[in-house]
Amino acid sequence: MNLTSRLNVLPFDDLDARRTMLTEIFGGPIPDSLAILPPFYCDYGLGASFGERVFINQGCFFLDYGGITIGDRVLIGPRVTLSTAGHPVELDERYDFITHAPIVIEDDVWIGAAATITRGVTIGRGSVVGAGAVVAKDVPPLSVVTATSVVERKRLKPASTAT
Numbered sequence: 001m002n003l004t005s006r007l008n009v010l011p012f013d014d015l016d017a018r019r020t021m022l023t024e025i026f027g028g029p030i031p032d033s034l035a036i037l038p039p040f041y042c043d044y045g046l047g048a049s050f051g052e053r054v055f056i057n058q059g060c061f062f063l064d065y066g067g068i069t070i071g072d073r074v075l076i077g078p079r080v081t082l083s084t085a086g087h088p089v090e091l092d093e094r095y096d097f098i099t100h101a102p103i104v105i106e107d108d109v110w111i112g113a114a115a116t117i118t119r120g121v122t123i124g125r126g127s128v129v130g131a132g133a134v135v136a137k138d139v140p141p142l143s144v145v146t147a148t149s150v151v152e153r154k155r156l157k158p159a160s161t162a163t
Helices: 002-007 015-025
Strands: 040-042 048-050 060-063 068-070 081-083 103-105 116-118 143-146 151-155
Touching: 002 015, 002 040, 081 103, 103 116
Parallel strands: 040 060, 048 068, 060 081, 068 103, 081 116
Antiparallel strands: 143 151
16 A cells, blocks of 8 residues: 555656556556556555556555456546455454455446445446446446446447457
8 A cells, every 4th residue: 555655646647657656556567558547546456457448547446355357448437446355244253354356347348436346246348337336246248237236227239340
């Protein structure tokens, strides 16, 4: 978290310093086409990987202890939280350990502002997660989900040509 605090005080237009800091946060090379607007927060960094042409808007939180995989051409709105860790629900176990599971966001997904994606969830290719949604179960490909509990509103048609 020390690294993200340093990232967040860089001048907004210092793209080279931002890229250098992101490379350090994520423990290695990142795609040239990755765009992350500060402020950005994550707890480990080493648990996240990114595809090409990913855009992450301001104020996002990545709790990546369990691993976060983001596919190609993913758009993540402001204040989105991806949380791969949690605690057991049972009161007598709650303080004993942390549970975790990966989050997978497949290609061409759009996650709206202030959505929260919880541990173990896969967001299927081409889907849209509405602003403010809380996603605690997998989202099928080409779906639009909204609300504080995933409610599938409709299924999208596949693109007629590959992107």
